[in-house]
Amino acid sequence: MNFTRPTLILDKKKCLDNIRFMADKVRRHHLQFRPHFKTHQSAQAGEWFRASGVSRITVSFVKMAEYFAAHNWKDITIAFPFNIRETDTLNRLAAENTINIVAESEETLNFLGENLKHSVNIFIKIDTGYHRTGIPAAKKEEIARVAGSVKQPLVFKGFLAHAGHSYHASSKDEILTVHGETMEQLRRLKEEFQSGYPDILLSLGDTPCCTLADDFAGMDEIRPGNFVFYDVYQYHLGVCESEQIAIALACPVVAKHRERNEIIVHGGAVHLSKDFITRGDGSKSFGLAVELNQESWGKPLKDTYVKSLSQEHGVLKAAADTFEKFQVGDVIGILPVHSCLTADAMKGYVTFDGKAIEHLEGVGNFY
């Protein structure tokens, strides 16, 4: 590859290893695997999951459900509080597929009950501590009221949680505590509602918990997504090794500033997104640098990181040896802080064998 412009490389081997790791774990725990496809958003990466036995998937919005339905996925959970302005599309999708949606309000369920023509499965979103969406697990009456508003052609299936507060944990133990508390809340809810709803399913899924935990007692399915690529954020959290990060942005070096040991690359906020981690000294890091080779990339270059991003510029703070190694016109790899957002920004990948891997919004741009 020429890498004349910022290009997102997908290391297929690392990606397949990540898929295998999670698929093996799911099998060991007799869970149903419903991976979230919002990270890769790619028909081809979807086929890699299919080859490992996956037949049910999760997406984060209706258009993504349409895309994967068009690529022959027949059982799709749209894990986002359902947007009733998209009811027509939901009707079309549900006519030919098993569609599971997430709701947390009577208004939404009443509207769908009146306007849907095809059967759609409902999961009630439970807030187990993240406090973004969902009904707090302790609010049994509200949950009962919402479950009671599920009317034909809707079918109440169970409870769904996303323990997103695992991303704010500061240690592996804390992540496992979040996981344990989430499971406990879901199991108690199931017990509470079992008499009225004997077939309740419990679904959870976030990459930190699903990667680190080895206890899934009582759970029916998991829905992690980010693990397909992992990223610097997960590495920083202690969830993955840097070697597991499966995408890197190839960035041309355009300038060097010796007095500051800074390397300027074409590769900015529109490519990587503006998510960052906070380093030990309080400064921000928007990515780690790696040296690219013909088949993959090496470990993160020591004491080298992306200290700031503008729209198109990336500024790398470089250790002395890294500063000397890279010249204007060379290409340097950046491991992203948040792979979901980087993949979404780039809208396409290239593998080391030069194949374009598409993304929902476009086919890989590479040069």
Add this chain to the structure above:
Amino acid sequence: MNFTRPTLILDKKKCLDNIRFMADKVRRHHLQFRPHFKTHQSAQAGEWFRASGVSRITVSFVKMAEYFAAHNWKDITIAFPFNIRETDTLNRLAAENTINIVAESEETLNFLGENLKHSVNIFIKIDTGYHRTGIPAAKKEEIARVAGSVKQPLVFKGFLAHAGHSYHASSKDEILTVHGETMEQLRRLKEEFQSGYPDILLSLGDTPCCTLADDFAGMDEIRPGNFVFYDVYQYHLGVCESEQIAIALACPVVAKHRERNEIIVHGGAVHLSKDFITRGDGSKSFGLAVELNQESWGKPLKDTYVKSLSQEHGVLKAAADTFEKFQVGDVIGILPVHSCLTADAMKGYVTFDGKAIEHLEGVGNFY
């Protein structure tokens, strides 16, 4: 419009007013206007500039130059340290257009001197205090060395600065101080080099300085870009009024949480980008909420802001009256913190008369 999904609305009237404001100022100061098109990245918005007398433009990367050249722009400055891996494309562009590029190193200029077949104008990037790219204005010898490495078919034209540190100012006075210091450094450089290079041009441009300043003594051209839309960041800086912000993201309301006065919308990091401002109480704001009407939107809703963004979710902290006003299924407008990144993320706009406005990367997706 139905706004079934997150959709970026462009208020054409506000946008034309913003263009007129800057074009009038440029005329008053007898400057050359070379607006930066990286904010809108749109052929149609480009025509609105052309109608106000603009014939020269600025872009931030080579592909954007190709796009606008294809839309009949004949004099383009690529205001980014030139990426020598794109020399072939530069050659093609320079064969038919006046292309001005920015360089700051002998390596880049030597490479281009050997590999270019067509005349290309060079501006040396001067660092006037932002410390992102460029040669510090005080380093006269280094500047002389770089200017001396400009060889045919390159033509040395002058000095270019971007006083991006104006974005970190905490008052209008501080922005004007940054502007004054930048101009002073450029004027001194011109004096210094005038004997060897009698026709040196001075170019600067950032929206805060160009909006607020009324002194451009000795400058030849300005290159602001963001002012075409402005945004919450500029409003927060005191650079514009909220009424001047010309784009808003239409977001469907998908859930409400009364106990926290929070409204959940479909509209997240992949739509707005993750840039934020820090509010008076230290909390982050990723955007302000407005009520949409048939022709535009109102003032920002009091005490209501986007407190967090996930990939697809936006969480609005709402004042009590705003919380009551919006129901699940309604649409709320979000004024973005950084319009350049939001426009780039959305890759297309719609105007209130229902017209799709294209963006370099795609035509407006609206629903």
